[in-house]
Amino acid sequence: xxxxxxxxxxxENACAAWSYLEExxxxxxxxxxxxxxxxxxxxxxxxxxxxxxxxxxxxxxxNPANEKxxxxxxxxxxxxxxxxVNDLFHIVQTFVVxxxxxxxxSADGKIIYVHS
Amino acid sequence: MVRLGxxxxxxxxxxxxxxxxxxxxxxxxxxxxxxxxxxMGEFRKTSLIENxxxxxxxxxxxxxxxxxxxxxxxxxxEIMLDHLFFQRVKLLTVxxxxxxxxxxxxxxxxxxxxxxxxxICEAISFNSNKLNMDFLKVA
Numbered sequence: 001x002x003x004x005x006x007x008x009x010x011x012e013n014a015c016a017a018w019s020y021l022e023e024x025x026x027x028x029x030x031x032x033x034x035x036x037x038x039x040x041x042x043x044x045x046x047x048x049x050x051x052x053x054x055x056x057x058x059x060x061x062x063n064p065a066n067e068k069x070x071x072x073x074x075x076x077x078x079x080x081x082x083x084x085v086n087d088l089f090h091i092v093q094t095f096v097v098x099x100x101x102x103x104x105x106s107a108d109g110k111i112i113y114v115h116s
Numbered sequence: 117m118v119r120l121g122x123x124x125x126x127x128x129x130x131x132x133x134x135x136x137x138x139x140x141x142x143x144x145x146x147x148x149x150x151x152x153x154x155x156m157g158e159f160r161k162t163s164l165i166e167n168x169x170x171x172x173x174x175x176x177x178x179x180x181x182x183x184x185x186x187x188x189x190x191x192x193x194e195i196m197l198d199h200l201f202f203q204r205v206k207l208l209t210v211x212x213x214x215x216x217x218x219x220x221x222x223x224x225x226x227x228x229x230x231x232x233x234x235x236i237c238e239a240i241s242f243n244s245n246k247l248n249m250d251f252l253k254v255a
Binding site: 007060061062063064067070071075076077078079080081082083084085087088090091094 | 117118119120121122123124125126127128129130131134138141142145159
């Protein structure tokens with residue numbers, strides 16, 4: 001929230017996140033844990049990419065085996081745990097600032113954070 | 117696909133200490149951003165307060181006296197933390213809360229905030245100059 005100066009919407013499971021994300025204008029960026037109960041982050045990303053391919057999807061995991069699955073699922077980025085402040089800033093720079101065409105990020109896009 | 121974070125061989129789930137230091141480093145960035153005069157705004161104020169609260173909750177100075185407790189980072193010899201460090205972190209959270217609440221600062225408080233942030237940076241070997249913070253200059 002601090003870096004992007006926008007609200008961050010949080011969910012504790014992917015099913016609830018997906019219900020929210022089904023609305024076309026709901027979010028630009030989704031950051032999700034890979035391994036969660038009920039619906040995994042991989043499945044969530046799969047659904048998002050099928051329906052809203054322009055949305056940015058970032059998967060996080062501490063399991064090295066999940067990196068390839070993330071790439072195969074179509075994730076835009078893989079955040080390997082443990083990560084640092086530097087990595088989070090890199091995400092903001094790459095997917096918020098540069099995507100919006102400069103250091104003046106649009107104030108409208110929402111960011112969704114899904115974690116178990 | 118962009119890849120960020122730990123090397124494959126070093127990947128593991130994040131522990132409480134990892135999150136504590138992540139939040140602490142962000143708190144330091146927040147302090148420097150304020151001192152540089154970067155724009156604040158309501159979202160940033162809210163996250164300042166929340167982060168300061170979380171860091172204050174997470175500051176546990178065991179002093180190595182209970183069950184030989186050491187953080188993961190201390191065990192690896194990456195940092196050595198003493199009692200003064202933890203007190204300074206608690207002070208940083210109070211200072212940041214003051215900034216977010218709009219309390220009057222002034223030259224001496226700004227200087228004290230900078231000195232405290234500098235001390236903590238040195239203790240945890242954190243160089244915030246390496247971060248690209250240009251996007252923080254924009255509201």
